[in-house]
Amino acid sequence: MQMQRLLLSTYFLFSPERRTANMAASGGRTVGSFLWKCGNCCFNFNTVSSNLTRQVLSRQLCVSAVLHRKNLAAAGPEKFSEEFIKKQVEEFNIGKRHLANMMGEDPETFTQGDINRSIAYLFPSGLFDKKAKPLMKHPDEDTFTKALAVEKHQDRLRGKDLFTQDAKQISLVGSRWLLKEELEELLVETISEHDYARFIQLMERLLSLPYCSVEEDFVQRYRRQLEIQSSKQQVQPLQYDQHGVAYSTGDGRRKTATGTVLLRDSGSGSISINGTNYVHYFPVLQDREQLMFPLHFMGVLGRFDMQCSVSGGGHSSQAGALRLAISRAMLSFLSEGQVETMRQAGLLTPDPRIKERKKPGQEGARRKFTWKKR
């Protein structure tokens, strides 16, 4: 029910007759319509009891119930149109009056608080969850009025000639829409995929209005903050050896190569890989550039002393593995902001690309067998 409320509220934002009709979604449908039917029956029992009229009324009741059932079956699922909403509001109001009558209160001054108390009295519920208890609310409340408020604000500004296209926008960058499961949990009802997609579509339309920042709270209720990625990096604490020189280790993998690095803050800038000098181990310039990349990016080219060991893979993947190992080892020497810049430069993500598997019926991963006409 609440899902339908949401859908309707945002949908009817854009319909032209929104001002005229006192539209609402089916909020207190269950209890309100029950009370209305109850009141109907009470009313019928209290009328002048002429046999004929009673028969007529009862016959009418029977007939009308049968017709109602037949009509429902023929028309298909109930459509949420304006008439439906008007009907719901009428039902709610009549139900409210009957409830007031039942409680012996004055129907004119029956407030929402009184309704809540009466419902709690008449339908005592042993359930703990508030959302599971029966409720009776005016359908207009707390969804559609938000969208109306935006429109009213805009019109007021237009009237005062202060309407500008570039008003303060709601910041959406660090957050995401609720997932379908989260929305189901919030509204305590199951939602179909189609409904969820429609909900997102309508919220996006609401956001497309220039002055949507008026209803920022309503929108933020359906958004979740995304966590900052750099907080997920595990930074090892700095270690000190017997001479007081700071050092740290790091390891990295790329394709099938694994490499480990011991980074020492000694200030000489020498690099030895598997016991040999890096110039001899990596004769290709590109590999040496990859080793230098994290150091050059942070501007600490001559500061560290590196002892690397690497095995597996080819020369490029070994260089990539060592690059990741060096970046990870360097994290202990850097501040938070620098860690974030390294992450955004792509130095801290392990490269997931691997050799694509060969498929049956093909010669390789992509290459097909030679096509023969016959």
Added chain:
Amino acid sequence: MAASLTGLLKPWTPRVLLVRWSRYNPYYLEPEPRKEVYHIPETELTPEQKEERELKSVRPIKAATNSVTSSVFNDPVLSKFVNMMMKDGDKIIAKGIITQTLENMKRKQVEKYHKAPEGKKAETECNPYAIFHQALENCKPVIGLASIQKGGKFYQVPIPLTDDRRRFLAMKWMITECRDNKHRRTLMYEKLSQELLAAFSKEGNVVKRKHELHKMAESNRAYAHYRWW
């Protein structure tokens, strides 16, 4: 909910295997390896850049590829050219050819610089990277042709080209020209440096090919309305 988000951060194979897919989830963003981008102070950023930074702080980033570094010599256009020249995955040879080409161009230009009279000395461009970029610009076609079938016949229809397509065509023409139309004894880097210098001064076969394409497009102007996109 949390499970589906951590699922986005793992190495990924799409449910339906497309022809062009990568091991990264589409949720990942491209890395920015250049140093100077991160040294711009907060005040000088435009609102779009600020938003982009905020977005980058919550999204995972792809790893930088092998051919990319933060050094000043790292040129994305040149890397693309090296990859296009590469045969059978032998990048060492391709990179070697390009380095020799650039050196050769520099030598020729410096020779020309010293031989030039005083007034013309400042005009001779000696930076091989600048020459390469300008030559490529001069080779890029502005308009292209597409083969469109209408009424049983195929017509060559002039169509606009995207920037990537133009750059690709310029590089492709350059490489095919240097591979095909050279004397048996000339080495690749020699021929390539000759062609690049010629293209820099808007002469040579590649620029001629570009002009021919433009003329064809001009002559087929009548069929331009066959294009529906």
